[in-house]
Amino acid sequence: MTTSLPLSPDYDAWPIEADLEAVSFTSRLLTVRWSDGRESRYHGIWLRENAADETTVNPATRERILDLSTLPGWPEITGAEIDEAGALCVNFVTDVGYLRFHPGWLRAHDYDNAGDPEPPLVPVTLWYGGTEASPDSLDASDLFDTEPFCEAEEAILAPALMSVLSKGIVRLRGLPTEPDSLKAIAQRIGPIRPTNFGLLFDVKAKPDPDSNAYTSIALPPHTDLPTREYHPGLQILHCLENSVEGGEAVMLDGFAVAEALRERDPKAFTTLTRVRWCYANTARTTDYVWYSPMIRLDHRGELLEVRIADFLRGPLQIPFDEVESAYEALMTLQRMLREPGFAIRFTYEPGDAVIFDNRRLLHARDAFEGTSGHRWLQGCYMERDEIRSRYRMVQRARRRRRLTTEV
Template identity: 80%
Template sequence: MTTDTALPPTPDYDAWPIEARLQAVESSPRQVSVRWSDGRVSRYHSIWLRENAADDTTVNPATRERILDLSTLPAWPEIANAEIDGSGALCIDFVPEERRLRFHPGWLRAHDYDNAADDEAPLVPVTTWRGGPGERPDSLDASGLLDSEPGDDAEEAILAPALEAILGKGLARLRNLPTEPGSLEAIARRIGPVRPTNFGQLFDVRAKPEPDSNAYTSIALPPHVDLPTREYHPGLQCLHCLENSVAGGEAVMLDGFAVAEALRERDPQAYATLTRVRWRFANTARTTDHVWHAPMIRLDARGELLEVRIADFLRGPLQTDFAEVEPAYEALMALQRLLREPEFAIRFTYQPGDLVIFDNRRLLHARDAFEGDSGHRWLQGCYLERDEIRSRYRMIQRARRQRRIGAEER
């Protein structure tokens, strides 16, 4: 056993609590097998260990990004000796480099190849939902959000359950926020940067003269996602209510994944058609011209629902194989009938200070018509990406792990 007593760094900025200690190690030139204190056995290849070392020939210590190009090594890295050192780290002598590298046991355990399936699973389990009378979005008192410091406990107490609801169910309603115009940007930045579009950094949803979208009128809007006319439509949409004193204008939301699942059950052929046929989505305004072709339902590499792309008023003329046209319209109408079923929808009225954040590639939103001269209805909106909410949620998880390590060390 060597005399190192301090744990080595990890090749990242994360925190890796030690779930189990290394107890035994066996190696051959190209493999190492370790046994943990809870009996689990993990195996790693020499090439994998070499590329994931945390020393400053492998990782730039300033950025924790890899600088090693494996193909510049003198030969395939092999293990001359492997042992557990005094700190509990795995310590390996690599040849022909003649380099000794150490691996943090918490990091090594977390990156066991067998954890890959867990790693690719969603951060929060996705649960589809149906609506119906009396159903409301998960609601949280967010009155202290803008008075909190970024990253402090008060911010985390509001953001963590909100992000969990958005990741799992696709939406959350934050209540009791300020109603100053423009305050949405500071609120959204607590999650991540805003994605600007041709409608601006923030957009105003209210009836206005010379509207460039049906959203900016008082007419009803059918269930839709925003900006399906883009190669990837925004992952998150925020709608922040500043004023609402009109008659009508109730908000409606549906879980597009629940609708897609219902279609798969009731009409598998229509479902399959909508995962296959690429429709044209177009928004040709006075100064912009956005067009994209994509199926209405898309699955990820694991076969799970990835996104829906539904907006009748932004759908252009279908151009596809002649034989596909009638089945495509039959499938579309089967979907449209489901979208009208009240059991899928939750309905609610925006109160000033409400902010609804929802997954715009999963949920559909709609609006009843309102009487434009009965009062004022003013929402401000913006977009973010799913990546930002995932990153923010991982940062919360990292902070929790760091606190745990700190508590264990005390």
């Protein structure tokens, strides 16, 4: 008699929201009824390839080893029942006997009743600026007193990750101000993406600069490294020193600006989702060039990224008749980027680290007086994947704790 539930085909924990009560099947389709009355249908082929047994998944890695093309035929269902442990048992005519499915996993992957097959991890919240606005700010002074992946670290990271996923920005405060400590801060989330500017880059006025960022002039609203095929999804700027006059940071939600453009001037919006601008750096030792629309949408028509940096835009190379409408759309967007209602302004304090979505937010900087003091930020890039993965790990840890408590 089997009294324990089977593994799921992953490393996650799947609390049981409802029990399996009844099962019926045809050769290709299986239907279950749950204790709360919901009915879910699963295709036999889907069940076969998502089994967790050793013919389907490598037990060491939990990665699939089953190759569907090696099955002797379509995996038709010949039997199904709910066992004593509450697992779904399915018998297939081909290659294996019966396979067991974890009810919590099965319910969580109920594609028959899924409203949105790819729900966002955290819903996107657009934001606007103004004099009262400031980024979500969190005290992270205890971060380095916590062990990685423990509950105390999670208490600091979880709300930070949530702010980045929903608003594209968070400001952590009270962090160390030792040079290079950004490396350890970033690695609490995930690996850093190195670029030609290094693993970490120093944002301060320096002689012989290879970017406008390394001068004391004002920078217009921009995303970093639009010259890359895949421009970095995240940027972290960590303040080590700031005693200069000026140099206030400015941030805008590029998605809020783009949505406002869609509303006010749909033609300009559509133009900017189609025209492929040239982004090119003109550095002495590197030569990055990429062509892309300024606004990109996902398969649902939702905003995926904005790619804006006037000082890195190369000569437009598009069909002759489209040039004027492209520039009209661009100038409409540029005027909106200057509207104070979109911008938040703040001054970096030593020990602040601002984490922001570089494919959503635009950042800018006022000019500062290079001789009035010192302004030293260190920065690095990461990918959006790292924030999403880390946030899922937090959710996984919470589910696991919930399971342990229930047991």
